[in-house]
Amino acid sequence: xxxxxxxxxxxxxxxxxxxxxxxxxxxxxxxxxxxxxxxxxxxxxxxxxxxxxxxxxxxxxxxxxxxxxxxxxxxxxxxxxxxxxxxxxxxxxxxxxxxxxxxxxxxxxxxxxxxxxxxxxxxxxxxxxxxxxxxxxxxxxxxxxxxxxxxxxxxxxxxxxxxxxxxxxxxxxxxxxxxxxxxxxxxxxxxxxxxxxxxxxxxxxxxxxxxxxxxxxxxxxxxxxxxxxxxxxxxxxxxxxxxxxxxxxx
Numbered sequence: 705x706x707x708x709x710x711x712x713x714x715x716x717x718x719x720x721x722x723x724x725x726x727x728x729x730x731x732x733x734x735x736x737x738x739x740x741x742x743x744x745x746x747x748x749x750x751x752x753x754x755x756x757x758x759x760x761x762x763x764x765x766x767x768x769x770x771x772x773x774x775x776x777x778x779x780x781x782x783x784x785x786x787x788x789x790x791x792x793x794x795x796x797x798x799x800x801x802x803x804x805x806x807x808x809x810x811x812x813x814x815x816x817x818x819x820x821x822x823x824x825x826x827x828x829x830x831x832x833x834x835x836x837x838x839x840x841x842x843x844x845x846x847x848x849x850x851x852x853x854x855x856x857x858x859x860x861x862x863x864x865x866x867x868x869x870x871x872x873x874x875x876x877x878x879x880x881x882x883x884x885x886x887x888x889x890x891x892x893x894x895x896x897x898x899x900x901x902x903x904x905x906x907x908x909x910x911x912x913x914x915x916x917x918x919x920x921x922x923x924x925x926x927x928x929x930x931x932x933x934x935x936x937x938x939x940x941x942x943x944x945x946x947x948x949x950x951x952x953x954x
Contacts, residue, residue: 781794781795782794782795782796782798782806783798784796784800784802784806785802786802786804786805786806790804790805790806791805791806792805792806792807793805793806793807793808794806796808797819799819800817800818800819801818801819808820811824811825812824812825812826812828812836813828814826814830814832814836815832816832816834816835816836820834820835820836821835821836822835822836822837823835823836823837823838823878823879824836826838831953832879833879833880833881833954835879835880837877837878837879837880838877838878838879839874839877839879839880839881839953840870840873840874840877840881840953841873841953842950842951842952842953843866843869843870843950843951844948844949844950844951850862850863851944851945851947851948852905852947852948853947854890854892854943854947855893855901857887857901857904857905857907857908858908859908859909859912863909863949864912867909867912867913867916868916870883870913870951871913871916871917871918874918874953875917880922881922881953881954882922882923882924882953882954883913883918883922883923883924883951883952883953883954884923884924884926884951884952884953884954885906885907885909885910885913885923885924885925885926885949885950885951885952886902886906886926886927886928886949886950886951886952887901887902887903887904887905887906887907887909887925887926887927887928887948887949888902888905888927888928888929888930888932888933888934888946888947888948888949888950889901889902889905889929889930889946889947890930890933890937890942890943890944890946890947891930891933891937891943891946892937892943895929895930898929898930899927899929900927901927901929902927902928902929902930903925903926903927904927905927905947905948905949906925906926906927906949907925908949909949909951910923910925930946933946934946934948
């Protein structure tokens, strides 16, 4: 066993005591009952044992949990309560709530961490802006009720009705949408001509939305020509479906 000169003084753990740090010095021994006891370091503080545990060293009998993990000598650089060895998101901003991996929590699962989320409680699956506020979803004008005429960028009444719905959704949302308006054509005619036609179709939709209160600074316009069909250009119905405008919200 150990002598009485204090060279191998054994101190077991009684209760957690708040410490500012935990020394890496120290070792662990087993008494006659097989219980772990910590050999004290010169400072009488907690020690990291040979088992890799941080234990309080306050004397008495064995039987309480180890020090808090953040007190271990390895450190907690960002102060989030998760030791550096387990922290998958180092440099978390001060005060941000984190999960067990040290990563900022995202309670509503919208992809925006709670500490940045201006709109907590967003419905599951909702599209959000960088501040976590819900925005309008993507829209295609129009593959169901009406289509652009061949070689035309003129909006039809059904298209204008759908654009009215887009404008209403954008106005009603809590987020700040950016709209990317993309025009498309079928494959009839020269590719270069179709590129210009697709741009005119996109611009026609943007111009209409401007009359409904959507700022031009919140819209970008581009054409994809015939490069992105959604239906078979070999059929009349397929070509009609490919003559469209898509509105992508961001």
